[in-house]
Amino acid sequence: MKILVCISHVPDTTSKINFTENDSKFDSNGVQFVINPYDEFALTRAMWFKEKQGASVTVVNVGSSATEPTLRKALAIGADDAIRVNAEPLDGFFVAKQLAEVAKNGSYDLVLAGKESIDYNGGMVPGMMSAILDCNFVTACVGLEIEGSSATITREIDGGKETLSADLPLVIGGQKGLVEEKDLRIPNMRGIMMARKKPLNIVEPVDFEPTTTTVSFEKPEAKGACTMIDAGNLDELISLLHNEAKVI
Amino acid sequence: MSVLVYAESSEGKYKKVAFEATSYGKQVADQLGVDLHVLTIGGENPSELGAYGASNIISVNNVTNNSDAKVVANVIKETANNKGATVIIIDSSANGLSITPLVAVNLNAGLATNVVAVPSSTTPFVVKRKAFSNKAFNSTQISSDVKVIGLAKNSFGILENKVEASVESFDATIISSGITSTSLDKSTGTVTIADAETVVSGGRGLKGPENWGMIEELATVLGAATACSKPVSDLGWRPHNEHVGQTGKPVSSNLYIAIGISGAIQHLAGINASKVKVVINTDPEAPFFKAADYGIVGDAFEVVPSLIEKLKAFKAQNA
Ligand SMILES: Cc1cc2nc3c(=O)[nH]c(=O)nc-3n(C[C@H](O)[C@H](O)[C@H](O)COP(=O)(O)OP(=O)(O)OC[C@H]3O[C@@H](n4cnc5c(N)ncnc54)[C@H](O)[C@@H]3O)c2cc1C
Ligand SMILES: Nc1ncnc2c1ncn2[C@@H]1O[C@H](COP(=O)(O)O)[C@@H](O)[C@H]1O
Numbered sequence: 001m002k003i004l005v006c007i008s009h010v011p012d013t014t015s016k017i018n019f020t021e022n023d024s025k026f027d028s029n030g031v032q033f034v035i036n037p038y039d040e041f042a043l044t045r046a047m048w049f050k051e052k053q054g055a056s057v058t059v060v061n062v063g064s065s066a067t068e069p070t071l072r073k074a075l076a077i078g079a080d081d082a083i084r085v086n087a088e089p090l091d092g093f094f095v096a097k098q099l100a101e102v103a104k105n106g107s108y109d110l111v112l113a114g115k116e117s118i119d120y121n122g123g124m125v126p127g128m129m130s131a132i133l134d135c136n137f138v139t140a141c142v143g144l145e146i147e148g149s150s151a152t153i154t155r156e157i158d159g160g161k162e163t164l165s166a167d168l169p170l171v172i173g174g175q176k177g178l179v180e181e182k183d184l185r186i187p188n189m190r191g192i193m194m195a196r197k198k199p200l201n202i203v204e205p206v207d208f209e210p211t212t213t214t215v216s217f218e219k220p221e222a223k224g225a226c227t228m229i230d231a232g233n234l235d236e237l238i239s240l241l242h243n244e245a246k247v248i
Numbered sequence: 249m250s251v252l253v254y255a256e257s258s259e260g261k262y263k264k265v266a267f268e269a270t271s272y273g274k275q276v277a278d279q280l281g282v283d284l285h286v287l288t289i290g291g292e293n294p295s296e297l298g299a300y301g302a303s304n305i306i307s308v309n310n311v312t313n314n315s316d317a318k319v320v321a322n323v324i325k326e327t328a329n330n331k332g333a334t335v336i337i338i339d340s341s342a343n344g345l346s347i348t349p350l351v352a353v354n355l356n357a358g359l360a361t362n363v364v365a366v367p368s369s370t371t372p373f374v375v376k377r378k379a380f381s382n383k384a385f386n387s388t389q390i391s392s393d394v395k396v397i398g399l400a401k402n403s404f405g406i407l408e409n410k411v412e413a414s415v416e417s418f419d420a421t422i423i424s425s426g427i428t429s430t431s432l433d434k435s436t437g438t439v440t441i442a443d444a445e446t447v448v449s450g451g452r453g454l455k456g457p458e459n460w461g462m463i464e465e466l467a468t469v470l471g472a473a474t475a476c477s478k479p480v481s482d483l484g485w486r487p488h489n490e491h492v493g494q495t496g497k498p499v500s501s502n503l504y505i506a507i508g509i510s511g512a513i514q515h516l517a518g519i520n521a522s523k524v525k526v527v528i529n530t531d532p533e534a535p536f537f538k539a540a541d542y543g544i545v546g547d548a549f550e551v552v553p554s555l556i557e558k559l560k561a562f563k564a565q566n567a
Contacts, residue, residue, distance in 0.1 A: 011380070013381075013494050013495070013514045013517070017380045017384050037495050092349075092361075093352065093358065096349075120380075120386070121362055121379055121380070122359075122361050123345055123349070123362075124348075124349045124359055124361055127317075127346060127349025127350055127353075128349040128359075131321075131352075131353035131354060136318075136426045136427050137318070138427070139345060152430075155342075156342060157342040157434070158263075158343075158442055158443065159434050159435055159438075159442075160432065160433050161434075162315070162429055162431070162433070163430045163433075164430060165427070165428050165430055166426050166427040166428070167426055176495070177488065182482075211358030211359075211390060211392040212358045212359070212388050212389060212390050212391065213391070215388065217384050217386050218384065218385050218386075219383070219385075220385070220520065226538070226540040226541060226542065227541065227543070228543045228544070229542060229544050230544075231544050231547075231551050234544075235558060237526070237542060238559065238562050240542060241503070241526070245523075245524045245541065245542075247446070247502045247503040247524045248446075248470065248503065248562075
C-alpha cells in the first residue's frame with residue numbers, strides 16, 4: 001500500500017497573530033511553524049500502517065523552501081520520502097490541484113490529510129482533492145482500518161459517529177481518534193539523523209489560476225473589560241445575563 | 249443568475265443551520281437583485297423554509313441517503329445548472345463540511361468557507377471569513393463566475409422573513425457512490441456542542457470526574473451542552489468529543505460558562521466566537537478573565553451549586 005500524507009506548515013498554536021503591509025499579509029516575524037496538528041494524527045496513523053502492514057509513506061507539502069524543516073520533521077518521525085511542490089499555497093483549490101497531481105503521478109492508494117489547517121481553517125483541500133481525483137472521501141475521520149483494498153472508516157457526525165466502508169483509493173480528512181494523542185510521535189535523535197539522508201524531491205507546480213485572493217486581514221474588535229461580580233451576589237449575575245446580555 | 253441554498257435536514261427535520269443558511273441566502277439574493285432557490289433533500293415539510301425567505305423551494309424525493317457527500321454534491325451541481333445559480337450556499341454541519349469542497353470542484357467554482365457575513369461588496373465579490381482559529385478574520389475575493397460559500401455556524405443568525413413558498417418536486421440524477429454507511433451511533437436527548445445556544449464547560453480546576461454532577465446539573469437547568477478543556481478529556485474525566493479549543497471542537501454559542509478553566513490561548517481560540525463568556529475561577533489572575541464578559545472569583549464547589557439553585561428559582565419565576 002502506498003500512502004501519501006499531506007502536511008500543512010502552520011504557525012504554532014501559541015502564536016500571536018499579526019499582519020503587515022496594511023493588514024494584507026500574515027506577519028511571520030518571530031512565528032514558530034509546526035506540522036498542522038491534525039496532520040500529525042494522519043502521519044502517526046500512516047506510520048502504524050507502515051509498521052504493521054508494510055505500507056510506504058510519502059509526505060507532501062505545497063510551499064516555498066521555508067517549509068522544508070517541517071517536511072524534514074515528518075521524515076524524522078518516519079516517513080520514507082518527501083515531496084515539495086515549489087509554489088506559494090495561493091488558495092485551497094490551487095493547493096488541491098497540485099496535491100491531486102502528485103497523488104495521480106504516484107498512484108497512491110490512500111491519501112491522508114488533516115480535516116483542516118489551523119491557519120486558514122479552510123477545510124477545503126482534502127475534499128477538493130478527492131473530487132479532482134474522482135475517488136472516495138471522508139472527513140472528520142476518527143478511525144481508519146484497511147484490509148486489502150477496502151477501508152472501514154469512522155467519522156464524526158453532528159451528535160455522534162458513523163461507521164462507513166469504502167474501497168481504495170480514498171482521501172481522508174483526519175483528526176484526533178485516528179490515533180490517540182499520547183501515541184503521537186516526536187522525532188528522536190536517530191530519526192533526525194536518518195531524515196537528513198532521506199529524499200526530499202522538489203517538483204514544479206502545474207498551471208492553475210487561483211479563483212480566490214485574500215484582500216485583507218483584521219483582528220476581532222478589542223473586547224471591553226470584564227465585569228466582575230462578587231461570588232456572594234449571584235443574583236446580580238443572573239440579572240445581568242437576563243437584562244444586559246439577554247442570553248438567559 | 250440566481251442564488252442557491254442547500255437546506256440540510258436530518259431524519260426529515262430541518263436543522264437550525266438550514267434556517268440560518270436560508271436567511272443568509274435571502275439577503276445575498278436581495279443584495280444581488282436575483283432569485284433565491286432553496287434545495288432540500290428529504291425534508292418533510294419544505295414550506296417551513298418559507299419563514300426565512302425561501303420563495304422557490306426545490307424538493308428532491310428520490311435520494312434516500314442525504315449524508316452521502318458525493319451524491320448530494322452531484323444533486324447540488326445539477327440543480328445549480330438547472331437554475332443558473334451563480335452563488336451556492338452550504339452550511340457547516342458535519343455533512344455540509346463534506347459536501348462543500350466537492351460542489352466547488354464540480355462547478356469549477358471559487359470557494360470560501362467559514363464565511364461570517366454577507367458580501368461586503370458584490371463586484372468584486374468579497375466575503376469575510378474566520379481564520380487563524382478565530383484569532384482573526386480574512387476578507388476573501390472570489391473571482392470565478394460561480395461562487396461557493398461555506399457559511400460558518402451561528403455567525404449570521406436566523407432572520408424571520410415570511411414569504412409564500414412554492415415547492416417544486418424534482419427527481420435528481422443519482423450517481424453511484426463508493427461509500428456505504430454500516431452503522432450509526434447517535435447520542436439522543438443531549439444537546440450537542442455544535443448546536444447548543446449555551447455551553448457549560450469544566451476544566452482541571454474541578455479536580456476529578458466525580459465532580460461533574462454539578463456541571464451536568466447546571467447544563468440541564470440552562471438547556472445547555474457540556475464541554476471541557478483538553479487536559480480533562482486527556483485524563484479521561486470526560487469523553488473526547490467534549491474537548492473544545494483550537495485542537496478540539498469550536499464553540500459559537502450565545503453563552504459560554506467556563507468553570508475551573510485557566511484560559512490558555514489554545515482553549516480561547518476555540519471559544520472566541522461565542523458571544524457572551526462567563527468565567528468562574530479561584531485565581532483572580534487567571535488569563536481567562538481578560539477574555540470574559542462576566543467574571544466571578546470564587547470556588548466552583550461553592551459558586552456552582554448556589555448558581556444552580558438561584559437559576560432554578562429564576563426559571564420558575566420567568567417560566
Ligand atoms: C498544541 C496544543 C494544543 C492545545 N489545544 C487545546 C485545546 O484545543 N483546548 C484546550 O482546552 N487546551 C488545549 N491545549 C492545552 C492548553 O495549553 C492548556 O494546558 C489547557 O487549556 C489547560 O486546561 P485547564 O484550564 O482545564 O487546566 P489548568 O491550566 O490546570 O487550569 C485550571 C484552572 O482552574 C482553576 N481552579 C482550581 N481550583 C478551582 C476551584 N475550586 N474553583 C474554580 N476554579 C479553580 C485554577 O485557578 C486554574 O485557572 C493545547 C496545548 C497545546 C500545546
Ligand atoms: N500547502 C499544503 N501542502 C500540503 N498539504 C496541505 C496544504 N494545505 C492544506 N493541506 C492539507 O489539507 C488539510 C486541510 O487543509 P485546509 O483545506 O487548508 O484547511 C491539511 O490538514 C493538510 O493535510
